[in-house]
Amino acid sequence: xxxxxxxxxxxxxxxxxxxxxxxxxxxxxxxxxxxxxxxxxxxxxxxxxxxxxxxxxxxxxxxxxxxxxxxxxxxxxxxxxxxxxxxxxxxxxxxxxxxxxxxxxxxxxxxxxxxxxxxxxxxxxxxxxxxxxxxxxxxxxxxxxxxxxxxxxxxxxxxxxxxxxxxxxxxxxxxxxxxxxxxxxxxxxxxxxxxxxxxxxxxxxxxxxxxxxxxxxxxxxxxxxxxxxxxxxxxxxxxxxxxxxxxxxxxxxxxxxxxxxxxxxxxxxxxxxxxxxxxxxxxxxxxxxxxxxxxxxxxxxxxxxxxxxxxxxxxxxxxxxxxxxxxxxxxxxxxxxxxxxxxxxxxxxxxxxxxxxxxxxxxxxxxxxx
Amino acid sequence: xxxxxxxxxxxxxxxxxxxxxxxxxxxxxxxxxxxxxxxxxxxxxxxxxxxxxxxxxxxxxxxxxxxxxxxxxxxxxxxxxxxxxxxxxxxxxxxxxxxxxxxxxxxxxxxxxxxxxxxxxxxxxxxxxxxxxxxxxxxxxxxxxxxxxxxxxxxxxxxxxxxxxxxxxxxxxxxxxxxxxxxxxxxxxxxxxxxxxxxxxxxxxxxxxxxxxxxxxxxxxxxxxxxxxxxxxxxxxxxxxxxxxxxxxxxxxxxxxxxxxxxxxxxxxxxxxxxxxxxxxxxxxxxxxxxxxxxx
Numbered sequence: 021x022x023x024x025x026x027x028x029x030x031x032x033x034x035x036x037x038x039x040x041x042x043x044x045x046x047x048x049x050x051x052x053x054x055x056x057x058x059x060x061x062x063x064x065x066x067x068x069x070x071x072x073x074x075x076x077x078x079x080x081x082x083x084x085x086x087x088x089x090x091x092x093x094x095x096x097x098x099x100x101x102x103x104x105x106x107x108x109x110x111x112x113x114x115x116x117x118x119x120x121x122x123x124x125x126x127x128x129x130x131x132x133x134x135x136x137x138x139x140x141x142x143x144x145x146x147x148x149x150x151x152x153x154x155x156x157x158x159x160x161x162x163x164x165x166x167x168x169x170x171x172x173x174x175x176x177x178x179x180x181x182x183x184x185x186x187x188x189x190x191x192x193x194x195x196x197x198x199x200x201x202x203x204x205x206x207x208x209x210x211x212x213x214x215x216x217x218x219x220x221x222x223x224x225x226x227x228x229x230x231x232x233x234x235x236x237x238x239x240x241x242x243x244x245x246x247x248x249x250x251x252x253x254x255x256x257x258x259x260x261x262x263x264x265x266x267x268x269x270x271x272x273x274x275x276x277x278x279x280x281x282x283x284x285x286x287x288x289x290x291x292x293x294x295x296x297x298x299x300x301x302x303x304x305x306x307x308x309x310x311x312x313x314x315x316x317x318x319x320x321x322x323x324x325x326x327x328x329x330x331x332x333x334x335x336x337x338x339x340x341x342x343x344x345x346x347x348x349x350x351x352x353x354x355x356x357x358x359x360x361x362x363x364x365x366x367x368x369x370x371x372x373x374x375x376x377x378x379x380x381x382x383x384x385x386x387x388x389x390x
Numbered sequence: 391x392x393x394x395x396x397x398x399x400x401x402x403x404x405x406x407x408x409x410x411x412x413x414x415x416x417x418x419x420x421x422x423x424x425x426x427x428x429x430x431x432x433x434x435x436x437x438x439x440x441x442x443x444x445x446x447x448x449x450x451x452x453x454x455x456x457x458x459x460x461x462x463x464x465x466x467x468x469x470x471x472x473x474x475x476x477x478x479x480x481x482x483x484x485x486x487x488x489x490x491x492x493x494x495x496x497x498x499x500x501x502x503x504x505x506x507x508x509x510x511x512x513x514x515x516x517x518x519x520x521x522x523x524x525x526x527x528x529x530x531x532x533x534x535x536x537x538x539x540x541x542x543x544x545x546x547x548x549x550x551x552x553x554x555x556x557x558x559x560x561x562x563x564x565x566x567x568x569x570x571x572x573x574x575x576x577x578x579x580x581x582x583x584x585x586x587x588x589x590x591x592x593x594x595x596x597x598x599x600x601x602x603x604x605x606x607x608x609x610x611x612x613x614x615x616x617x618x619x620x621x622x623x624x625x626x627x628x629x630x631x632x633x634x635x636x637x638x639x640x641x642x643x644x645x646x647x648x649x650x651x652x653x654x655x656x657x658x659x660x661x662x663x664x665x666x667x668x669x670x671x672x673x674x675x676x677x678x679x680x681x682x683x684x685x686x
Contacts, residue, residue, distance in 0.1 A: 079580055100586025112577040116599040125595075126585035181585070 021090050021184040021217050023053040023076065028085035030071050030241075045071040047241040049085070053219065053234070058211045060228035060249075061221045063238035064264070069221045070189060072238070076219060077187050078102050089184055100129075102185070105178030105216075109190040111170045113162040119173050120158040123148055126181045148176040151210060168199045175210065186211070188220035192227055204231050225265050229253065237261050254369070259379035262303045262372055268332070268346045270303045273339040274376075282373065282386070285339045287316045289366050292373065292384040300382060301374040306332070308370025309347035311355065315363035319345055324357040331355055335362055417666075423659035431655060443660035452632045453661060456642040462548060463555060463638070464616040471556040472608055475563035480593075482564070483571045493568060500561035508625020511554050515539035540627065547627065547636055555622055559615065563608050570604035571597070602684045610676050617669050620644065639665045 028049035031042040046068040053059050061069040074080040076087060078099035086095045094102045113122050127141045136144070149155045152172035162170055171191065178186055191207060192200045208231040211218045222228050228235045229249040237244040237252065237260075245257040256262035262270050273284055276299045281288040284302060309317075311333075319335035322344055326332075333347045333355065347364060349355070355362075368386035375382055423429055424443055426436040447453050482492055499507065514524045517538040521527075526536040537543070539550045574597060582592045598605075620640040623631060631637035632645065639661060646658035 077584060079583065098586075099584045104584060106581065106584045108577045108581060110575070110577055112575070112581040114578065114596060114599075116602075117595075125587075129585050129587045129591065131588075177585075 022055045023185060023217060023219070024086075024088040025049050025051045025053075025072075025076070026086045026088070028072070028075060028087065029083050030068075030075060030080060031083045044241050046075065046082075049241075049243060051236060051243065051246060053217055056215045056217055057233040058208065058218045058220070058231060060232035060235045061219060061238060062225055062228040062235050062264070063223065063244075065223055066240075067238040068241035069223075069238050071241075073187050073189055073219060073221050076185065077104050077106050103181070103183050104185045104187055105181055105183035107171075107174045107178050107186075107188045107191055109193060111162070111174040111194075113170055113173055113177070115162050118159050118161055119149070119154060119165070120145060122162065122173055123176050123180050126177060144180050144182075148180040151179065151213065152176045152206075166199075167195050168203055171195065171203060172206070175207070179210075179214065179216075183216065186214075186216045186218040188218065190222060191220055192222070192224070200227070207231060226267060229265065237264060256303075256372060256381060258381055259301060259303065259374045262374070262381075266305060268306050268348070270305050270372075271345045271347075272341055273302045273304065273337065273345075274341055275300055275302045275339055277373070282371075284317055285337060287318075289316045290368055290371060290386045290388065292386055295373070295382060295384045299376045301376055301379065303372045303374060304345075304366055305370040306346050306348040308367045309333075309345075309349065310365040310367060311347075311349050311353050311362070312365045313363060315365040317364045317366065319362050319364065321357075321359050321362045324355055326351070333362060420659045420662055423655055424663045426656055429656045431653075436656070443656045444664070447657055447660045447664065450657075452637060452645075453639075453642050455632075455635060456637040456639050459548070459551075459636060460617060460619065460638045463551060463619055464613060466552045467555045467559070467616055468609060468612040470552070471559050471563060472605065472612060474556065475560055475567050475608070476605070478560070478564050479567035479571055482568050493565075496564050497561045499557060500565070504558065504621050505625045507558060508554070508622065511550065511626060512540060515550050517542070541634075544635060547634070550626060551623060551636065554626060555616065555619065558622060559612065563612070566604055566608060567601065570601040574600045606676070606680045606684045610673060613672055613676065614669055617665065617672070639668075
């Protein structure tokens with residue numbers, strides 16, 4: 021089921037005593053989620069991603085705009101008539117009911133001709149439980165389960181209705197790091213197996229990038245960029261997106277363009293053909309540095325962090341606004357941790373130019389300065 | 391571990407001493423008195439030991455009347471007040487504007503003096519030579535005939551007593567239940583909405599089980615409180631409760647100790663032990679039932 025969001029806007033009445041101004045949580049949101057895809061809504065807290073999810077779910081009504089599931093408009097439908105399954109951040113499993121009763125709950129709500137026979141309900145419940153591999157835990161209460169198991173029960177409860185759309189609110193935030201890795205693969209697998217169009221909300225870019233078919237990066241209620249994770253990572257639309265995606269985060273340096281060259285700390289680093297002279301911000305991914313003795317970017321070495329697979333060099337540079345530069349290089353390269361300075365060249369594909377004031381991307385064909 | 395244990399007991403010592411001196415010792419003492427016939431406080435003597443005190447009390451019509459009154463009071467007021475409190479709390483938590491104001495209003499009776507409230511109820515219900523009282527005026531205007539609620543038939547007096555008790559215990563229950571309702575995570579209701587749960591089913595399958603520990607707490611304390619009713623009855627019907635036929639078990643104990651004739655500590659002790667046994671039994675039954683029904 022494809023989901024179309026058209027000009028979606030949601031404002032909440034202001035609560036502060038001084039300013040009664042409305043707060044815009046989601047602003048003019050336009051997006052089409054293709055059938056059967058897993059889409060991650062990504063952004064810092066307060067960016068409107070949860071509100072967007074609630075709008076799709078029907079827990080909130082949009083101030084403006086329309087929502088379509090396939091060809092049907094669902095904008096004004098109550099959540100139960102939309103055919104959505106929702107997994108809440110805290111799972112919202114009913115603590116007094118067993119796992120089995122929790123999964124059966126949505127089916128037992130149905131009335132009249134929609135109501136299934138007892139056997140049918142039982143069958144569906146068992147199917148959902150098997151899908152998320154909790155069939156051995158059916159008689160337990162949620163309090164007796166681990167966080168990961170509770171998560172699965174919540175997913176089973178959402179899936180048992182055979183929803184057209186599955187919505188997950190911060191599905192991994194209550195799990196510890198190891199379980200998070202495991203569960204996100206699990207979610208991906210379940211989504212693939214069922215083929216249900218799935219939207220999930222997260223503030224963790226790694227989580228979003230790792231399992232999404234498509235990500236939507238949001239900030240203050242406005243879509244910043246949409247696309248396949250790798251595309252967005254490799255081609256950010258603005259500095260916000262560039263900074264938000266990637267761990268460790270992108271390094272931002274102040275520089276300028278002169279004579280179609282990008283200058284950093286008084287030296288030309290890359291060539292930028294066709295870009296007029298101006299002050300710019302240069303974003304360089306940590307993996308975009310090349311350790312080279314004759315490299316144009318000279319930095320003072322702070323420390324070297326060994327991570328096994330690769331080495332992280334933390335260095336300082338006057339052009340760098342926020343603290344130090346972090347460069348990740350292969351563990352095979354020879355780095356002298358006691359050296360006082362280090363020189364880098366920059367990989368053109370891993371560097372991006374941004375306008376200084378608007379922080380919008382300046383699209384340029386960057387090349388290695390020869 | 392041993393050392394820590396020792397320290398723990400030391401910290402508990404003051405409260406243990408007080409509990410022992412003012413609770414456990416008197417309890418044992420009362421138990422002993424209840425088997426000593428004709429105990430006299432002044433001379434500290436008694437004429438014999440045995441079950442005579444119990445036999446006397448259990449055959450005393452005043453005591454039997456008191457037991458009947460107390461049981462009626464308990465069986466009527468506890469369910470009614472808890473149910474009403476639940477309804478009012480549900481109403482209070484579903485309105486948004488001025489919620490705090492309403493909560494305050496509903497809590498006011500709790501901080502009002504029992505005897506003052508009793509006086510107000512007397513004025514509302516009592517029939518005197520000068521006026522029939524407000525409630526009777528109402529009844530008459532609706533075409534009924536005046537009833538003397540304070541000195542009249544038994545059912546009328548019982549009605550006033552139950553009405554009064556419910557009204558007095560309601561605020562505390564409302565307070566507890568509104569906070570219990572507020573503490574239910576709204577995500578449960580959201581989840582229920584997404585699944586299309588009817589309001590009725592949401593209430594019975596989600597809300598009620600979630601607040602059941604609090605309801606259970608109110609039922610238990612309600613039972614115990616109602617079994618110990620005394621001051622309310624005095625406030626309404628004065629101190630000569632036996633004549634009014636409205637005595638309660640605690641009232642009977644008091645009368646045996648200090649009432650008109652007074653000076654029957656042995657009978658009072660036996661009655662007190664009987665009350666203790668009744669409350670204990672009821673509480674145990676409650677606990678047994680709750681273990682099955684209450685989600686914790």
